[in-house]
Amino acid sequence: MDKWQGMGVVTGGAAAALAGLLFVAVTLRIDVIAAARDLRSPAAQTLALFVTSLVVAIVLVIPDQTERTAGIELFVVALASAAALLVLNRGAKQVTAPSALGSLLEAVSPTAVSVVLIGVGGVLAAVGWDPGLYFLVPGIVAALVGGVVNAWLFLLKIPATPAN
Structure with a gap:
């Protein structure tokens, strides 16, 4: 598992930074987001993608663990x-109804893709197929990129603050 330490460190740093930025963005307009289900759900989904990536990173950097256990x-x-x-x-x-980009994301859900790839990588590593962990790479990329796109889409839905 030592060869996956770097991946864990990079993924953990990126996921934690993105989750932090999401909290800042949501906090700036918490009154609007808390009152609108069409903003709360995507915000929570985005946070879940970032947290999933963060937990995967934590698993990758646990010292002295076998690939089977990590899987x-x-x-x-x-x-x-x-x-x-x-x-x-x-x-x-x-x-x-979502925008055109939102419809495309529903059809090719990065959320589903990331979870399936992480799960497949875990299963393959658990059964002893060493290259199985390589499924994590596109899974993590899908989670992080999908989370950023989700955040962009739901932040665009927030109505502008009227000028005083």
């Missing part, structure tokens, strides 16, 4: 993330 942990992370994202997605489905 089991990654599979559990993928299951927990999938469950959380399914619950959050139910709330997001009850909102108005």
Whole structure:
């Protein structure tokens, strides 16, 4: 697992920074976001993507652990993330029709892609197939890029503050 330490450090730093920026962005307009379900659900989904990436990074940097153990942990992370994202997605489905980019993202959901790839990587590592962890790379990239795009889309929906 030592060869995955660098990936864990980079992923953890990126995910933590993006989660922090999301908190800042949401906090600036918390009154509007808290009152609108069509803003709350995507914000929560975005946070879940960043937290999933962060937890994967933590698993990758745990010292002296076998790939089998890491694989089991990654599979559990993928299951927990999938469950959380399914619950959050139910709330997001009850909102108005998305933009063209939003429709494309629903069809090629980076959320689903990331969770499936992380889960597959975990299962393959758990059964002893060494290259299995390489499925994490596109899974993490999909989670981080998907989270940034989600954040951009929901932040664009926030109405402008009237000038005083």
